Amino acid sequence: MPNLKDLKNRIESVKSTRKITKAMQMVAAAKLRKAQEAAEQARPYAEKMSIVIEKLAFSTNASSNSPLLVGNGKDKTHLIIVATSERGLCGAFNSSIVRLAKNHINHLISDGNHIKILTIGKKGREQLKRDFGDYMIEHVDLSEVKKISYDNASNISDNIISKFFDNEFDIATIFFNQFESVISQIPQSSQLIPIKFKSDELTNDDNISNFVYEPDEQEIIEDLLPKAISTKVFTALLENGASEQGARMSAMDNATRNAGEMIDKLTIQFNRSRQAAITNELIEIISGAEAL
């Protein structure tokens, strides 16, 4: 049985842990609001961009399409981009992305494909290094970045695109967490190159043909495709940012609650031990008095 001093120390230490987790939860809540706002504000651009590209993609002649749109005709080398967080203590946030990516990678390898991995965020790299260290080609460090800007995303996508034109890979897929709510973040994958859209079916109904394009469709789409890919990366990073804070908030909420429970238990144990000690002393005094 631990003595009173030890128990007291443990209660103190759990209390300070609870203070830390509580503070982290509140910080995460504040950051979550900002991250959600950023994701919200980025949505109109992403939506409009994908509408424009979709229209253009369907109206341009399929034979002269850009490789970014139709691929380079091969599908043997896959670039897997895994976006995770730079910091831990956010529950299953990173593991869930890594798990999805790992499944995908194993699946691709068993089908005889070549794999290259690009990681964004320290945590994902650490987890993937164990199994797929040989495949990792690059790491993007965003630990110095406080607020993710479009420039960060376009740097990443420029890098990816130039690799694509160097024939380093055929298909690029990004893995990230889609923010649903504070308690639910859904790990997702989204194909970057060749770029894919949500609706695959032809939408011929609206006034595509009425548009006059300046200069021509082909040139516009060449200009817009890299931007559309940057936008996709940016969206993924923002969703990830919001998810990370959400995951951290609920993880820290849990930790705070657990710490509270632990303190209650330890306090009961402490009180019992103290009472036992007092009773013991009383018995000793009484039996001492009786002996006289």
Add this chain to the structure above:
Amino acid sequence: MSKELFNFELVTPEKVIVSGSVSSVSIAGVEGDMTIFANHSPIATAIRPGYIDINSDSKSEKYFLTGGFVQITGSDVVVLAEKASLENEVNLEMIEKIINRTKSSMEKATDLQKCVLAKKLNDLTIIKNQL
């Protein structure tokens, strides 16, 4: 001049900068400058680096765009720009940064992209010299 208004939006990846009714918008399109009034015919064009003038009844605003895309449908005009800064925020350092970036992305571009980028570079240099 007619005072008819139309919906205009200036959207960047980071946020919607302008959204509302305006009376006219002047844009530096790749095929030449143009001013859009209400009931413009549907057109979609790329934007070269340059300034965009947004005039509504009460005020007019001027932004610098590093490039982008404008889509005009019957009632709406939407400008998608990678970066929009207010006119007074534009400085030499910023333009040079963009020029350097454009140059570096040119090295690995396809021929068609090179053509687009070269035009962009040219426009940026002109703007730089004007500052």
